[in-house]
Amino acid sequence: MKLVMYTSMSQNTITPSFEWKTLNSNGTSGNINLKCLLYGPENKDHIADLHVYPSNFTILDTLWSVSSSDIRLKQDGIHISPLELRQGEQFISIHNQDSYNSPFLVTINGMEISHLQNLLNFHPVEFSGNIYGTMSIPSRLSEQPMIPLGITVRNFHFQDGDMGTLHVTGSWDNTEKRINLDAMTRQSQHDSLKINGFVDIADNSIELNFSPRYTSTEFLNSWLKGVLGEIKGTVSGQLQLKGPLDSLDLYGRVVLDTLRFTPPVTNALYTMASDSIFFEEGKIIFEDFLVHDTQHGSCVVIGAITHNKLEDFGYDLSFDANNLLAYNHSGIDNNDFWGTVYADGNGRLHGNTSTVRADLNLSPKYGSNFYYNSSETENASGSEYIYFHNGETQDKSLGITENKQIENFKDNSSDVYLNLTANINPNAQIVIYTDRKTGDGLYLRGNGPIDISWHNKGKFRINGLYTTTGGEYHLTIQDLMKRNFQIQPEGYLRFSGNAKDGDLNLKSIYTVHSVSLSDLNIGQNISNATTNVNCILNFGGKANNPQVTFDLDFPTAGDDMRQTLQSAISSQEDLNMQMLYLLTVGRFYTYDYETSSSASAQNQSVLAMQSLFANTLGNSLGSIIGQALHLNNWTFGPNISTGRLGFDDMEVGGQFQGSLLQNRLQLSGNFGYREQNTYANNFVGDFNLRWLLNPKGTISLNAYSETNDRYFSKSSLSTQGGGIMFQHNFNKLSSLFRKKKTKK
Template sequence: MVFNDTIWSVHPSSINVHDKYVAVNGFDVSRDKQYIKIDGVASDNDDDEVCLQLLDVNLDYIFETLDIGNAMFGGIATGKFYASNLFSKEPHLRTPGLHVERISYNQAMLGNADIVSEWDNATRGVAIKAEIKQPNGRSSYIDGAIFPLNDSLDFHFSADKIDVRFMRPFMEAFTSDVSGYASGKARLYGTFKYIDMVGEVYAEDLKLKLDFVNTYYSCTDSIHLTPGRIDFHDVVLKDIFGNKAQLNGWVTHECFKKPRFEFRVTDARNFLCFDVTERISPDWFGRIFCNGGAFVKGIPGFIDINVNISTAPNSTFTFVLSDTEAAGEYTFLTFRDRAELEGDIKYADEDPRIAAVKRLKDRLSKRNDEEEQATVYRMNLQVAANPDGEMILVMDPIGGDRMRARGNGNLRIEYESANDEMKMFGSYALTQGSYNFTLQDIIIKDFTIKPGSSIAFHGDPLAATLDIQAVYSVNANLSDLDESFLQDKDLNRTNVPVHALLKVSGDMQQPDISFDLEFPTLTQDTYRKVRSIVSTEDMMNRQIIYLLALNRFYTPDYMGATTKGNELVSVASSTISSQLSSMLGQLSDNWSIAPNFRSDKGDFSDMEVDLALSSYLLNNRLLFNGNFGYRDKALNNNSFIGDFDIEYLLNKSGNIRLKAYNRYNDQNYYVKSALTTQGVGIMFKRDFDNIFSFLRRLKKKDNDKADDKKESEDEKSRKLLEREEVTDSLLMIVPRQ
């Protein structure tokens, strides 16, 4: 016998039927270690009784066959059912003891149940009382009835920390993972296909996953269930790090079908609101902590998310700007769906043409089901960006071109999954960051972004407008440009600090890239002499490439015969520096480590070794930049270099800072007796278009303070006058002695 696609064996038995008399002897149906046995006599006599015995029967088969849907019970049942007076108007049915091992509801295991039931002739239903002994050592109770003639049920639950995973099918419109415990009293009632629930439930350690942003949230609070509605009031919501926000919302449904929901999250502080990995979304991913709120509403198949936040510390967001498609991977092992394999076996004995048509119908049906299950997300994200959050723009995932930046700006991000289209609007002003510049995998250098750079978004993220300046610092010898610098009286030495300046502007996909040179220690006359040599764009590009690749200037052709530099040594030291910097840079995301080796002579007698360190600590409030190294120079009294800057942001915007520094005095640059220079102070920064707008702002603040002072004095005068009036009134009321 086939029952729900499962073969059961029917053993020999005898059944005698005569009028209102049925005698069953040894009826036995079994499968593996499960069996159902029936023995006894059914008649209208009280003394005749039929016994139905179950042993390890899987209830999942029964409820799947009945297609009850939202009332899917499961477990392994063992027990006996007794029936008498079956041919009378008031039959007597009872179950003195039915034990269900690992009873489940909606595929969520609840515990072990002991059930007592009896047929109620008055209500024409099966009255059921059950005790569920849960894995946590507690017990929950069920009292109710099933009415098979009306395809309905009515149960009262008294739960004590029962597992709430049975609620997942009712919340699948916005979450795929629910866990936690529930205590309280509730009523489950309705037909087998249209079911509802009411009650007051206390949820403890309730945890659910918001699928679109891939975040888990937990709470412990009361949930109010009324017919067709679930309400949440002032629920304290926690993310996986324990940060808190407040949740209010509701879910409406029609017998747990056609759900609609609205959730409002407010008072979020350092709250995890986005946690999408690169594997989930290769084009845009990251972990964003926020301050602010969000509003989420939707129905099955569509979810609308509106967020208004400011970035909080430890936030990172990566956007891949390249449209390069990832190469597919070839697999030697292919895993097939067992259901599909069984389908192929099912059609193997049929006519190939008919089987092909049926197989095509099955696959189309499956595809349609998958398309119906796809949920469309629409997101509107208003972000007040600040230096607490880091933005990473990846220009070339393969080559490694990427920019890491922090800054300020107001951004609006719109995304709709139906067409997989993202739009970004706003301007992002960079305050700090770095740009990893690569050229044909030969030159790999980290440029430091200058404050004041910006990225403007006008819709298409790939069509953003760039206005970025970045600096790469190096020491180079001016004599490689022209030997006349060796006799320049304005120079104490020809080996000077040089800033290679990278300028990126225009459309992000086809930006205009130009280069320039800055010399922090040169006089104006010497600088003009350098620019007279580096006077063309072609010469500038050559100088930049040499500075990045070899840490030295390019020698013009007319100087080629007299140059004394050893290019082979420069290539070797630059290559070693680049490779070490690439390896050490992968050790930590919090620290930037960049070693550098330089030498102008082939015997390495003038070796310079530098190690640049930088980091943002204490939620990006403490900025550290250091340069430590060794110089093998005979003219210097101190061969050790220990330069560092430490800045602490006294306010969130960072315009007031406490700064301390230590500088190594290169005595070839400066005529100082001390080996180092230290300093400490407070920095104040204010951006303005012109001096008049700055003065107007200060004047406005002074006027505001004066108004506040005047209001305060007026308030004091008013209170004094009221006090005098009260005193006069008291004098009038109190009789004189």
């Protein structure tokens, strides 16, 4: 504190003036002017008269006024005319009656506790509230001071936690030179907090015993909100706050009656009940805490929060999760990544207020979905990932770049380090949007250990091989038509550091059913036949610059027919044109209209329009069915396709694909009816069943039944089969047969 005194003296009169200012930011400043008249020995019982002039002082930025007052000192006591410190409706006044030996009456009306803390520079813990009450102090210095009963603190808060109304009684222990306190606060009839102890004036120390009963845990937010989010609940038990005022500590044990919190990192709501927290010197200890989420998952937490006299907080917590909701962020804030992830595994969270470290080893469980928005519409003229146009094809990047969330984290003063080993399996769906608005992108399921390291002020690194077991690629053509390509197994994404340099090797197929071959004009003997056509998209190259190529396959055609069709579509330009036509109209493109009759050309245009209408109707029905059933793990695709004669020989059917029993049983197939004489069976009923025998899906049972569609075959209506499939990734042939060494 900086204190300056100016004074003048004349005979037996002193006129001092004081100015002061504390150096800390929570202190006070001001001035006070006095006039003191001293009496000589001839006035045996009269010592001095002191006059206080009106003045002002500040506590923080709050201005207080000091009223004028007269103070008379005599041998038998002190007399004070009303002396008042006031700020608005808040005031403290002190005075006594005319008698010099009558006690001083101190009245407190609405004074904020925090103002007293600032005056005393006492901030190891924070209190707030408005004090009301009176205090009686003897005017004779030799008498024992008394502390009155009945002080009330309204709107009492401890560490910003609402504690209700506090009632305090106290007394002065003249022998120990300390103030004994007894208090109780409550918010309702069902809770209470009893406080007893003392403030030692001689040793400048404190010892307060807290006995909470269903007391709100809101006060914990000031210490733990940054790690656990907003904490809500109640506690019971015994807690002691003791030590010198500048180095307090907590001791005791409290039981969590109920506790709810949502950590910002996971954004998932967790609950706890009936677990104990132990307070020791410099530690808050958690032993076998059982934490539940809202989806029947759980984890066990052990560890401690450390501190240095209620400052410099740190933490070291370990957990073991069982189907825990480990990540629950929505995409409504336009974040680049979000999702819902359920996981088994373990981890460790440690650090302090300036550094957060998370070491995690997790395996996703059924129902997990993780989304990444790679579209960069602000940097591109359009959001289409694949363009169809004349000439060479153009590709756009998947846009795997350092995202907005990471950039925002870099503005945080704290250092955040994340080390994650994700043992990804088909339980988790990974979605990489190329256009979030239309839903275009890769919807992947697969296997692979992925190691991720990230520092919010450094780099994002990812290593590992992700091998696909299935999924879809959603493509919107000119904002009108949606086509869902099936991702084939054994594709991969390989990362070795920078996510943008990841290697891609993915194959996706969209099947157009019952395409008429008459449009290709490749022979009268097969003009009445139809075949299924697989439109293939191959993704290769790097994640930040993928190469997309097209291809066509004819799964229901024989070897001779396949060779004939491939010869008819020989050039890359032909392939691109047929791909576009098949995806949009559902038919092959017919060449050489100029050599055809006008009637034939007109007929081809009518058939194309009928086919386009039928395809659009089929896709619209698929969207309606998907929205009505609300089945995330199932897709349905009604199919309406026209034949050589348009609506006169069209086919009606549908495809389905989905999983049951937590993705262990996978089903797909198609069904329908066709009115054509070239087939031995007009009804179609194909299915494929796959049962995963282990969680990773490397061993499975397969069964299928397929309708024979070959134009020359009428003897066999369908083909059935089954078997067992083993899948294993390896870099060397020797590693395929090598047994893993078990750790001892």
